[in-house]
Amino acid sequence: xxxxxxxxxxxxxxxMGAGIxxxxxxxxxxxxxxxxxxxxxxxxxxxxxxxxxxAVAKGRLSEDDQAAVLGRVTWTDQLGDLKDVDLVIEAxxxxxxxxxxxxxxxxxxVRDDAVLASNTSSLSLTEIAASxxxxxxxxxxxxxxxxxxxxxxxVITTLFTDDELTTSVRELAERLGKKPVVVGDRAxxxxxxxxxxxxxxxxxxxxxxxxxxxxxxxxxxxGIGLPMGPLTLSDLIGLDxxxxxxxxxxxxxxxxSAAPPALLQQMVTAGRLGRKSGQGFYTYEKAGSGTVLDAPxxxxxSSGATKTVGVVGTGDLATELVEKLTESGAQVTAVDDPxxxxxxxxxxxxxxxxxxxxxxCEDCGGGECLIAEGADPADAxxxxxxxxxxxxxxxxxxAEALDERTVVVPTDEASAWALIGHLDPQVQVVPVAVxxxxxxxxxxxxxxxxxxxxxxxxxxxxxxxxxGFVTLASRDRAGLVVDALLYPHLNxxxxxxxxxxxxxxxxxTAMTAGCGYPxxxxxxxxxxxxxxxxxxxxxxQLETGEPALTPSPLLVEHxxxxxxxxx
Ligand code: 3HC
Numbered sequence: 096x097x098x099x100x101x102x103x104x105x106x107x108x109x110x111m112g113a114g115i116x117x118x119x120x121x122x123x124x125x126x127x128x129x130x131x132x133x134x135x136x137x138x139x140x141x142x143x144x145x146x147x148x149x150a151v152a153k154g155r156l157s158e159d160d161q162a163a164v165l166g167r168v169t170w171t172d173q174l175g176d177l178k179d180v181d182l183v184i185e186a187x188x189x190x191x192x193x194x195x196x197x198x199x200x201x202x203x204x205v206r207d208d209a210v211l212a213s214n215t216s217s218l219s220l221t222e223i224a225a226s227x228x229x230x231x232x233x234x235x236x237x238x239x240x241x242x243x244x245x246x247x248x249x250v251i252t253t254l255f256t257d258d259e260l261t262t263s264v265r266e267l268a269e270r271l272g273k274k275p276v277v278v279g280d281r282a283x284x285x286x287x288x289x290x291x292x293x294x295x296x297x298x299x300x301x302x303x304x305x306x307x308x309x310x311x312x313x314x315x316x317x318g319i320g321l322p323m324g325p326l327t328l329s330d331l332i333g334l335d336x337x338x339x340x341x342x343x344x345x346x347x348x349x350x351x352s353a354a355p356p357a358l359l360q361q362m363v364t365a366g367r368l369g370r371k372s373g374q375g376f377y378t379y380e381k382a383g384s385g386t387v388l389d390a391p392x393x394x395x396x397s398s399g400a401t402k403t404v405g406v407v408g409t410g411d412l413a414t415e416l417v418e419k420l421t422e423s424g425a426q427v428t429a430v431d432d433p434x435x436x437x438x439x440x441x442x443x444x445x446x447x448x449x450x451x452x453x454x455x456c457e458d459c460g461g462g463e464c465l466i467a468e469g470a471d472p473a474d475a476x477x478x479x480x481x482x483x484x485x486x487x488x489x490x491x492x493x494a495e496a497l498d499e500r501t502v503v504v505p506t507d508e509a510s511a512w513a514l515i516g517h518l519d520p521q522v523q524v525v526p527v528a529v530x531x532x533x534x535x536x537x538x539x540x541x542x543x544x545x546x547x548x549x550x551x552x553x554x555x556x557x558x559x560x561x562x563g564f565v566t567l568a569s570r571d572r573a574g575l576v577v578d579a580l581l582y583p584h585l586n587x588x589x590x591x592x593x594x595x596x597x598x599x600x601x602x603x604t605a606m607t608a609g610c611g612y613p614x615x616x617x618x619x620x621x622x623x624x625x626x627x628x629x630x631x632x633x634x635x636q637l638e639t640g641e642p643a644l645t646p647s648p649l650l651v652e653h654x655x656x657x658x659x660x661x662x
Contacts, residue, residue, distance in 0.1 A: 098181070098208070098210075098259070098260075098263045099181065100124070100181040100182050100210070100263065100267050101124055101125060101181060102124065102125045102126075102127070102179060102180045102181050102182075103119045103124050103125070103126050103127070103180055103181065103182045103183070103184065104126070104127040104128075104129060104176075104177040104180040104182070104183040104184070104205075105119070105126060105127070105128050105129065105183075105184050105186060106129045106130075106174070106177075106183060106184070106185045106186065106187060106197060107129075107130060107185060107186040107187035107188070107214075108128050108129070108130040108135060108136060108138065108139025108140075108142065108170075108186075109139075109186070109188075110142075110240060110241075110333075110371065111186045111214055111238060111240060111242060112128070112130075112139065112184075112186035112187075112214075113128075113139050113142035113143055113146070114142075114146075114238065114240065114241055114242030114243050115184055115186055115214065115238055115242050116128050116139065116143055116168055117143055117146055117147070117164070117242065117243045118238070118242055118243055118271055118273075119271065120143070120164045120165075120167045120168050121164055121243070122270060122271045122272065123167070124167065125167050125168075126167055126168045126169075127168075127169050127171060127176055127177055127180060128140070128143075128168055128169070128170045128171070129171050129172065129173070129174060129176065129177065130172060131172060132172050133172050135172070136170040136171055136172050137170065139170060140168075140170045143164075143165065143168065144165065146243065147161045147164055147165065148161070174197070174200055174201065174204055175204055177201070177204055177205055178204055178205060178206070179206070180205065180209060181209055181210065182209065182210040182211075182212060182267070183201060183205060183209065183210070183211050183212065184212045184213070184214055184236055185197055185198070185211075185212070185213045185214065185215075186214040189215060189216060189217065189218060189336065189339045189340075189343075191218050191219075191222060191223070194213060194215065194218065194223050195222070195223060195226040198211060198213075198223055198224075198226055198227045198233070199226055199227065201227075202227050202228045202229070207229065208232075209232070210232055210234065210260060210263070210264065211227065211229075211232055211233045211234075212233075212234050212235065212236040212264070213233070213234075213235055213236070214235075214236060214237055214238055215235060215237065216237060216283075216287050216336065216339075216340055217282055217283045217284070217287050217288075217291075217339070217340045217343040217344065218343060219280060219282075220233065220234075220235045220251050220252075220253050220280045221253040221254065221255070221280050224253050224255050224256075225255075230253070230255035231255045231256060231257045231260070232257070232260060233253065233255065233256070234250065234251065234252060234253075234256055234260055234261065234264050235249065235250065235251025235252075235280070235284070236248055236249075236250060236251075236264060236268070237249035237250075237251060237284060237286075239286065239608075239609040239610065240331065240332060245608065245609055245610070245611065246272070246273050246274045246608040246609075247273065247274055247275075247276065247286065247604070247605055247608035247609030247610075248268040248271070248273045248274070248275045248276075249275075249276055249278060249284045249285060249286060249605065249609070250264050250265055250268065250275045250276065250277045250278070251278060251279070251280055251284060252277060252278075252279060252280065253279075253280045261277060265277060273608075274604055274608040276597070276601045276604055276605050276608075278596065278597050278601070279596065281347075281596055282343050282344050282346070282347035282348065283340060283343065283344045283347075285591070285596070285597050285601065285602055285605040285606075286605040286606060286609040286610060287340050287344075288344060288587075288591065289584065289587055289588055289591065289602070289605075289606065289616070290606070290609075290610055291337055291340040291341060291344060291353075292344065292350075292352055292353050292584070292587055293325065293580065293583075293584040293587075294325050294328065294329050294332075294337055295337070295341050295352065295353060295354070295355065295356055295359070296352060296580065296583060296584070297311060297315065297325030297326065297329075297580055298325070298326070298329065298356040298358055298359050299356045300576065300579060300580070301326065301358070301376075302356055302357065302358045303570075305569050305570035305572065305576075306567065306568075306569035306570070306576050307567075308326055308376055308377070309390075309391065309567075310567035310568065310569060310576065311324060311325065311326055311567075311576060312324020312325065312326050312327050313538065313565055313567045314538070314540070314567060314576040314577045314580055315328075315580060316535050317530075317533060317535040317536045317537070317538040317565045318530050318533070318538040318540070318567075318576070318577035318580075318581075319533070319577060319580065319581050320533030320534055320535060320613050321610070321611070321612060321613075322610075322611035322612075323611075325580065326375075326376035326377070327376070327377070329359075329369060329375065329376060330369035330370050330375035330376055330377055330379075331369065331370055331385070332369070333368050333369050333370075333371055334359060334362050334363050334367065334368050334369045334375050335363050335368050337355075337359060338355045338359050338360060338363045341353055341354060341355035341356075341359070342355060350643060351641075351642075351643065352583070352587075352641070352643040362375065362376075370382075370383060370384065370385055371383060377389060377390070396553065396556055396557040396560045396566075397557050397560040397561035398557070399553055399554060399557035400423065400425065400554075400557040400558045400560065400561035400562075401425065401444050401445040401502075401554050401555075401557070401558045402424070402425055402426060403425065403426045403427075403428070403443055403444060403445075404420050404425050404426070404427050404428070404443065404444075404445045404446070404447065404558060405427070405428045405429075405430065405439075405440045405443045405445070405446035405447065406420065406427055406428070406429050406430070406446075406447045406449060407429075407430045407431075407440070407446060407447065407448050407449065407489075407490065407493050408430075408431065408447075408448060408449030408450060408490075408506075408510070409431045409432075409449075410449065412449050412506065412529060413429070413431060413449040416447060416449060416506075416529075416562075417429045419562040419563055419564075420558070420562050422562070422563075423558075423561040423562040423563065424561070425558070425561070425562070428440060428443060430493070433489040437492065437493055437496035438496070440493065440496055440497060440501075441496060441497065441498055442498060442500065442501075443497075443501055444500065444501060444502065444554070445501070445502050445504060445554065445555065445558060446493070446497060446501050446502075446503055446504065447504045447506060447527075448490050448493065448503065448504065448505045448506060448510035448513070448514070449506045449507070449510065450490070450505075450506070450507045450508075450509040450510040450513070489513070490505075490510055490513035490514060490517075491513055491514070491516070491517040492517075494513075494514050494517035494518045494522075495517050495518075497518075497519075497522060498519070498522075499519050499521035499522050501522060502522075502523045502524075502525055502547075502551045502554060502555060503518065503522055503523070503524050503525070504524075504525050504526070504527055504555055505524065505526050505527075506526075506527055506528070506529055507528075511524070511526050523546070523547045523548060523551040524544065524547065525541060525542065525543075525544070525547050525551055525552055525555045526541075526542040526544070526571060527539050527540060527541050527542065527555065527559070528540040528542075528575055528577070528578075529564070530577060533613070534613060535565070536564070536565040537563075537564050537565065538564065538565050538566070538567065538577065539556075539559040539564040539565070539566045539567075540566075540567055540568075540569065540575040540576060540577060541555050541556050541559070541566055541567065541568045541569075542568075542569065542570070542571035542575060543568055543569065543570055543571060544571045552568055556568055572635075572638065573631075573634040573635040573637070573638040573639075574631055574634065574635045578631050578635075579635060581619070582628050582631045582632050582635065582644075583632065583635070583643060583644055584616065585616050585619060585620050585623075585628055585650075586628070586632055586643075586644070586646060586647050586650060587643075588602050588606075588615075588616035588617065588620075589616075589620070589647040589649050589650045589653075589660075590647045590649075592617075592649065592660075593647055593648065593649040599615075599617040599660045599661055600617075600661070602615060602616060602617065603615020603616065603617050603618055603661070617660040617661050618661060620650070620653075620660055621659040621660055621661055621662075624654075625650055625653040625654040625657070625658075625659075625660075626654035626657070628646070628650060628654075629646040629650050629651055629654040630654075632644050632645070632646045632650075633645075633646060
């Protein structure tokens with residue numbers, strides 16, 4: 096039978112601890128909040144007053160309910176005040192020696208049947224439990240920041256943990272309105288092992304200087320559709336916490352992708368810890384504030400948009416681009432028939448090439464046969480199956496019809512390949528990737544190649560900005576920014592599944608309920624297609640040599656038989 100838990104102690108009243116106090120008090124439990132000094136206990140009380148005060152101001156909580164929530168909590172600097180609680184949750188800084196010391200002291204304070212839980216984000220719960228007199232009553236309850244908002248609680252069990260205890264804690268989490276996911280004790284558990292490795296990878300991309308801070312965040316928020324960009328999220332979590340989790344993950348796995356990036360280490364050493372210190376990747380109004388001071392003024396790039404644009408190609412994307420560019424006031428010359436006269440394209444400042452499967456014949460998949468079979472790409476008749484009507488040949492003819500003033504914008508790889516050998520070397524090529532719309536907008540990534548002028552890149556960006564897209568510019572690397580962030584993250588999730596640690600459903604729940612993802616990694620892979628993810632990773636792996644980019648064998652299997660991960 097599940098045990099009765101009605102009184103809870105929370106130790107450590109920083110961001111997470113105070114949020115956890117709020118969760119319990121709002122669910123009607125009696126809470127004792129403990130921190131090391133009367134001042135820190137008072138600060139915890141202040142956090143709860145401020146947070147519930149904001150809810151009252153927004154009309155989400157009545158003043159009476161706020162008073163009831165505050166009335167359920169007592170604040171103290173004495174661990175001894177926890178002697179009567181049913182459950183203690185420790186949320187102190189991530190240092191094993193501090194946690195072990197606290198759990199050791201609790202042994203002599205709390206009742207023998209009280210539950211001892213840790214909110215550790217990555218430390219070994221087994222090591223914490225082993226330092227206590229009754230390791231079978233020690234369990235992990237890992238909340239996510241902001242704890243009052245995010246639904247996930249990772250319930251971490253060890254070899255010592257009683258099954259009955261696991262059931263009770265899972266039911267308690269459900270009573271709090273949370274979504275529990277029960278997993279064993281492994282570095283980073285589910286969510287942090289995936290999320291923090293993704294953040295470390297993003298910070299490493301930022302370190303290269305290939306993309307700006309805002310553009311990197313746009314890749315995560317608009318391109319992938321996550322609630323925040325990776326640098327903004329790192330600042331929210333705290334760069335010290337991100338680094339600590341990286342350290343733990345790296346120590347456990349020796350995966351270079353989990354190692355803390357040099358820039359992150361330097362920022363932590365310099366005391367730039369993110370929102371909580373007022374400065375991280377961004378500068379904030381004051382410590383603890385989320386208001387960014389050094390955000391650049393809203394871009395006015397669209398004023399440099401090109402007014403006459405050619406769009407060559409067929410299919411949904413070509414139609415969408417023609418519509419959006421026309422609505423933005425551009426004069427669009429659309430060519431959607433390989434037999435059409437190409438003369439109107441001559442002299443246009445910007446021509447978009449839109450390939451995609453619909454534009455090629457079924458057999459050659461839009462010109463890939465020219466590449467795969469090593470045929471001369473300059474030979475427009477080389478494609479035997481479609482006799483020059485696939486983009487490889489059609490776009491080649493288009494390229495030859497353009498003059499050197501035109502900036503050519505291939506929107507996919509097949510279009511870009513089709514240009515090889517046809518273009519006047521003076522013509523500038525600015526490849527783009529147009530992403531599916533997400534809840535934050537529709538992203539277009541603009542690739543900066545070494546020989547493209549800043550003017551050409553800016554002009555392309557401005558044209559897409561004016562047509563209502565969100566744009567970012569980065570160096571032209573495999574996967575650009577969005578896929579370079581997303582695909583390795585998805586691959587890590589498949590590796591985790593393949594390792595037997597968690598199910599695909601639990602991993603998806605962890606990332607949606609814990610990190611606000613619109614859908615979990617496996618739902619994302621199923622939507623994108625395992626083959627596309629695996630191919631994208633292979634391209635990146637070939638370019639960088641990074642072992643972690645090798646597609647997981649399980650991903651390759653799913654790709655080979657075209658089997659979804661879910662359902
Ligand atoms: N405390 C209480 N409520 C908060 C809050 C906070 N700190 N921050 C936001 N909220 C509430 C708002 O009041 C608002 O409520 P309402 O809709 O009822 O008015 C709601 O949350 C949404 O807030 P906003 O409209 O201001 O902003 P967003 O819609 O952008 O949501 C967010 C903010 C919830 C933080 C969202 O951006 C998000 O989910 N981001 C991802 C956060 C994430 O990934 N967290 C996990 C980090 S990893 C971790 O914590 C583990 C650790 O071990 C490292």
